[in-house]
Amino acid sequence: MTTTTSGTSGTSTTTLEELERRATARRDRPSYGHDALIACDRLVRIFTTDGVEVQALQGLDLLVTEGELMALVGASGSGKSTLMNILAGLDVPTAGAAKVAGCDLLAMDGKARLRYRREVVGFVWQQTARNLLPYLTAAQNVALPMQLKDGRKGGTRQKARRAEELLAMLGMSEHADRRPHQMSGGQQQRVAIAVALANNPSVLLADEPTGELDSATGEQVFAAFRRANEELGTTIVIVTHDQAVASEVRRTVAIRDGRTSSEVLRRTEVDETGQESLVAREYAMLDRAGRLQLPAEYTEALEMRHRVALELEQDHIGVWPDDKG
Template sequence: MAAPDLATLQRRAAERAAARAGGTDRLRGHIVCDGLVRIFKTEGVEVFALQGLDLVVDRGELVAIVGASGSGKSTMLNVLSGLDVPTAGIARVAGYDLLTMSPRKRLTYRRHTVGFIWQQTARNLLPYLTARENVELPQQLARRGRGAAKRAQELLGMLGVGELANRRPGEMSGGQQQRVAVAVAVANNPEVLFADEPTGELDEATAAEVFGALRTINAELGVTVVIVTHDHSVSSQVRRTVQIRDGRTSAEVRRSARLSEDGVEELITEEYAVIDRSGRLQLPATFVDELALRERVKLTLEPDHVAVFPGQEK
């Protein structure tokens, strides 16, 4: 079966954006995690990498996931991309239940529904194939060989590396390799693209080019994009940044543009703490340190807010 051309995909993306519901139900969304748990066992010791993580991403969103090393963000990405299996909870992407998925369906899911980009450029491309051949390969594996060469060239051109079609990875810069990797990841027209530190090995200017490629895929093809990153220049350019701490979503930053009274466009940035389904929230570490909050705190309910006070030690 031939893959649709880019013009068709762009039209579909526009239609999806126009029809996007954006409901309030916490279990609605293109990507849904609800009480997601992932436990690893090492030498008889259980390690909770994800401890009841909640996350909803709507179709067509471009979201950055941030957090310290060991916070659980890469584990979450591996679960959602089908590379790992959750221990408990809900993990659903594009209607697929990742907890109950059979091995055969998991392979189909990874081949057709999601794309993935690794931080290490060498993991994304086969060194003995040209850029065009690398983009054609996943289409051939998915039995979409007809039109594969044309689609490969179109994708490479869209991402600004069309002139590299006949070069092998060793003949490209790191940034060029990652842009080709983006083309490989979306070769089979996935609904969702996951990227794990895609700019982690690149300088600032080159990282901007790779992020631009991800934005292009999101805007032009309507692909939902989730980026795990430590790069502030990336996380600050998306409308929504989600922070993960200790295996749970702890905070969100949302950015929006509005016109001032003078007619000048202003960027509005608002930060929120996240309340999970059990009513728990994590206070920012800076707040905890500044007020020396330890073990217990006092809460008082005011007409329009909740006040938090340090507990008095006896």
């Protein structure tokens, strides 16, 4: 038995045996995101306001491997903050799948979600006032998450030592006994990073952590994130509008209209003279449904609207404007 199909690239004939072989291969394929620390699969989040539905996430796919330091960028309303709130356990997706360090974010009850926020993820807010309690010193702020996790049971000396180590790693030892109002904004953010790392989370999330800082101070805060990533191996995801921060990470993912739209990967290359240079390349993202977001400047330049013609070549796919003739 054979099956005949036709399309933009011509006509092909497929045998029943070939279809069975393909089906078997799909069944034996590892599940999507099986080796990723963060896996978002066709993630949907719909908000309803005054009877009007708004789709903040529209089938978003994202994979983050363990140990990555990456940035999420996107215009206001693109869905990046909604995604961060879901990953932080502060919001629940409407549909799709999302897992972080083996935790199913759609299946957790209230108790499991609280434990998740205390033990699996750390979070740094843009507003420094949201990260630290004003009446506690830096060292006390760092020790507090450990006390909450353990129910304030013993181990005071170990908690104090852990707080000292984190503050020292981030260059804040001399400010350990100061309260937030006695520190600058950049110093507060570095203490906030130590607070987020207190319980040794699998993932550290940061929402515009340099948004209220000048460029020089922002560089110091980002250096603290890099040190945490390199010395502790913590996976870090930063939402940012700051292009200086985005260009400092090896991977930057752009979100547009509730989906991942493009990705920039950076790598270091060494030429024949031994000179090192950072090379960046941008890729368009292909989601699990095979959808591709073409850059607006490309489609406008070729007057692509409503539909395009596709042609399968040996090593690429051609995308052509609709033949109006």
